[in-house]
Amino acid sequence: MPSIETVAEPLVSLRDLHLSFGGNPVLKGIDLDVRRGEAVSIIGPSGSGKSTILRCITGLLQPQKGSIRVGATEVHTLAHEAQRIELRKRVGFVFQQYNLFPHLSVLENLVIAPRKVLGRHRADAEKDARALLAKVRMEHKADAYPGQLSGGQQQRVAIARALAMRPELILFDEVTSALDPETVGEVLAVIRELTEEGMTCVLVTHEMRFAEEISDVVYFTENGVIVEHGSAARIFQRPTSERTREFLRHALGDPGRRPTIAADPYLLTNLSRYSLSV
Amino acid sequence: MTHWLEAFVHWSAGFGLNYNFLVDAYQRGTLQQGALTTLLLCLLTIVGSLLAGVGLAAMLTSGKPWLAGPARVFVEVTRNTPTLVQLYCAFLVLNMLLTQAVGAANPLTPFAWVVIVISLHKGAFHAEALRAGIEAVPTVTMEAASSLAFNNRQLLWSVQLPLALRFALPALINNLIDLVKMTAVASAIAVGDITYAAIMIWTQSDNVLELMILILGFFGLLSFTVNCVGRWLEARLRMPGYGH
Amino acid sequence: MAIDSSVVLPRAWPRRHIGKLLLGMGALCGLVYFAQHSPVLKALLQWSPALAAGFGQNILISLLAIGSGSVAGLLVGAMVLSPLRLLRWPARLWVQVFRNAPWLVLIYFTTYVFPFEIRIGSTYVAFPDWVKVTLGLALPASANVAEIFRGAIASIPSTQWEAARSLAFSRGQIFRSIILPQCFKRMLPPWMNLYAVITMGTALASLVGVHDVIDTAQIASNTVNQTGFTVVIYLSLLVLFFAYCYPISRFTQYLERRYAFY
Numbered sequence: 001m002p003s004i005e006t007v008a009e010p011l012v013s014l015r016d017l018h019l020s021f022g023g024n025p026v027l028k029g030i031d032l033d034v035r036r037g038e039a040v041s042i043i044g045p046s047g048s049g050k051s052t053i054l055r056c057i058t059g060l061l062q063p064q065k066g067s068i069r070v071g072a073t074e075v076h077t078l079a080h081e082a083q084r085i086e087l088r089k090r091v092g093f094v095f096q097q098y099n100l101f102p103h104l105s106v107l108e109n110l111v112i113a114p115r116k117v118l119g120r121h122r123a124d125a126e127k128d129a130r131a132l133l134a135k136v137r138m139e140h141k142a143d144a145y146p147g148q149l150s151g152g153q154q155q156r157v158a159i160a161r162a163l164a165m166r167p168e169l170i171l172f173d174e175v176t177s178a179l180d181p182e183t184v185g186e187v188l189a190v191i192r193e194l195t196e197e198g199m200t201c202v203l204v205t206h207e208m209r210f211a212e213e214i215s216d217v218v219y220f221t222e223n224g225v226i227v228e229h230g231s232a233a234r235i236f237q238r239p240t241s242e243r244t245r246e247f248l249r250h251a252l253g254d255p256g257r258r259p260t261i262a263a264d265p266y267l268l269t270n271l272s273r274y275s276l277s278v
Numbered sequence: 279m280t281h282w283l284e285a286f287v288h289w290s291a292g293f294g295l296n297y298n299f300l301v302d303a304y305q306r307g308t309l310q311q312g313a314l315t316t317l318l319l320c321l322l323t324i325v326g327s328l329l330a331g332v333g334l335a336a337m338l339t340s341g342k343p344w345l346a347g348p349a350r351v352f353v354e355v356t357r358n359t360p361t362l363v364q365l366y367c368a369f370l371v372l373n374m375l376l377t378q379a380v381g382a383a384n385p386l387t388p389f390a391w392v393v394i395v396i397s398l399h400k401g402a403f404h405a406e407a408l409r410a411g412i413e414a415v416p417t418v419t420m421e422a423a424s425s426l427a428f429n430n431r432q433l434l435w436s437v438q439l440p441l442a443l444r445f446a447l448p449a450l451i452n453n454l455i456d457l458v459k460m461t462a463v464a465s466a467i468a469v470g471d472i473t474y475a476a477i478m479i480w481t482q483s484d485n486v487l488e489l490m491i492l493i494l495g496f497f498g499l500l501s502f503t504v505n506c507v508g509r510w511l512e513a514r515l516r517m518p519g520y521g522h
Numbered sequence: 523m524a525i526d527s528s529v530v531l532p533r534a535w536p537r538r539h540i541g542k543l544l545l546g547m548g549a550l551c552g553l554v555y556f557a558q559h560s561p562v563l564k565a566l567l568q569w570s571p572a573l574a575a576g577f578g579q580n581i582l583i584s585l586l587a588i589g590s591g592s593v594a595g596l597l598v599g600a601m602v603l604s605p606l607r608l609l610r611w612p613a614r615l616w617v618q619v620f621r622n623a624p625w626l627v628l629i630y631f632t633t634y635v636f637p638f639e640i641r642i643g644s645t646y647v648a649f650p651d652w653v654k655v656t657l658g659l660a661l662p663a664s665a666n667v668a669e670i671f672r673g674a675i676a677s678i679p680s681t682q683w684e685a686a687r688s689l690a691f692s693r694g695q696i697f698r699s700i701i702l703p704q705c706f707k708r709m710l711p712p713w714m715n716l717y718a719v720i721t722m723g724t725a726l727a728s729l730v731g732v733h734d735v736i737d738t739a740q741i742a743s744n745t746v747n748q749t750g751f752t753v754v755i756y757l758s759l760l761v762l763f764f765a766y767c768y769p770i771s772r773f774t775q776y777l778e779r780r781y782a783f784y
Binding site for chain 1: 416418419421422423424425426427428429430432436437440441444515517518519520
């Protein structure tokens, strides 16, 4: 987690972003900055537009209004797919599910994009791929197929595949939401290492404690607008907005207990009054 | 060889089955010629139908209405009308018009017409199977490939087509087995396949049952071969961890 | 991923197809107008009752074939699932033979093997060709229905069997109360598809001398003996079969979508 504040221009700048699907507005004016080497988390309830923001940064979705700048590229002005492809060579993306190509082995998954898109030689690409697999601790599964791996293993391979393109920035879209609790930890460990090495990351996540631990900046979105943003410590310990407080209270535990009904026949402690044999 | 045939004819005569045509050189020759014609018909229509299927599937999923519209009309008409009627329309109508236009220079024999009609007919079924396969590729996998900076051509050839083919393979193999059986319809326009040869024999010797057993065995063997090749292909293209 | 798509309700049936309906009616009016001036279309109108009667023969064959084939197919399907080997193996053989046989060959078989009349007691009952074709089509129909039945049973998740057994149902009760009611819905779309395929298979009846619609078309074409008329009559065959089978295919797709959640 780099703590040196630079006054240099942010790597990613979103200004007044508006996006609608059909007649349905999803983003209603988003302003976001990501500095080089920072880890930024975007948290918020489902449907608040978090994943849409990530897809706009990499050009998979086009906004109706607003500006997006990644490095020197004005993403919202890119008209042709060829220009967006140039952008995507510099921005890595890891999805929630069905990331990997199921018809290729793990090693082939890592090697296919550097070879076909960046034109690297097979031997070089494979050497790099094995090094990256070792980094995410998956080198022993280089010849396995995605269908033979657990969810957590697949996500680690997906992160390695994004790293194989040597991007300036990686976006993570709820990468642990589809995983069972034991495997969530192994994926978060990999992301933590990346942020410690200084990779610029933007994470959309529901893992609040993890977000608090690794992020430099946290953005809280709801209904397509940024309600509050600031350093991780301030957002999680001293949120200023009531909606942020409400969301964090629900997300960090205490979902609210329902009041008990007296003499409820289905309440387990009441069962002995009715003859049941188990 | 003849010794075995004679022994077989003698043995089957014990059951009341008349297989004498097997020892008659002329009739046996017609049957062999018919069997070879059927084999050739099957091979050509398998290749032709797969090509037509890929072409039609590309048109259907191209997203351009001036390509997808006519392709959809063709697929729906072909799937909802009998093969025999399509064969008659091609051979009795189109061929007649063609002969009237160019006279004796018409290069298309009845055999050629059968290959064309059956290839296009089964191509429509293949196209539907391939379209379902293409649509079964998860959108997120395509987005993931997009985010790795693949261009459209690379997306199609490296991600979409390999996965679509694997998803559509069982349906394609079933279609090909159906196609093998469909080639029997060639006898309707006097193409000398095995069915036609058998008809010629049984109208003379009245041994329908015996010839039926022979032809059913022959088509059964062909279907079985296609099935085996199909299963070998499925095993080779299998994605470990998916399906069974 | 929580991206909402804006859901647009489709317009009601008449409004959605208004373009196609207008086009169809316009074509029909144009046809009626030109029919009075063109000899080809006049001849077509002359022959239409005969064509309709012939197509009626096709439909009759298809209905009887699917009816008898379904009854036989359910029986064979039940035998395939039986725990007794003696019942299972002949049933499996039946299905294999009749699914892998070309339909034309089966039709030739039933037409030429069966006699042209049967003796019941002291009377001779005629065994017409179209009944033989019906039998010839009922055989593959039964094999396919057996396969559809087997597929429907197999598509019920095994967890339902386990749940039923843990509620102390017997095997017969599980079938009657839980499995079979669900199977019926799952069997309906492929069964309707089979019916459409059998209807198209009835076209083969013309090759064994049954006076169906194709035979009528051939007679008409030879009688009138004009190129234009030949083109039109064979096209009208396509139109007839399409008009019958396409709605069945659309209804099947509708049923598949409706039952997708079961």
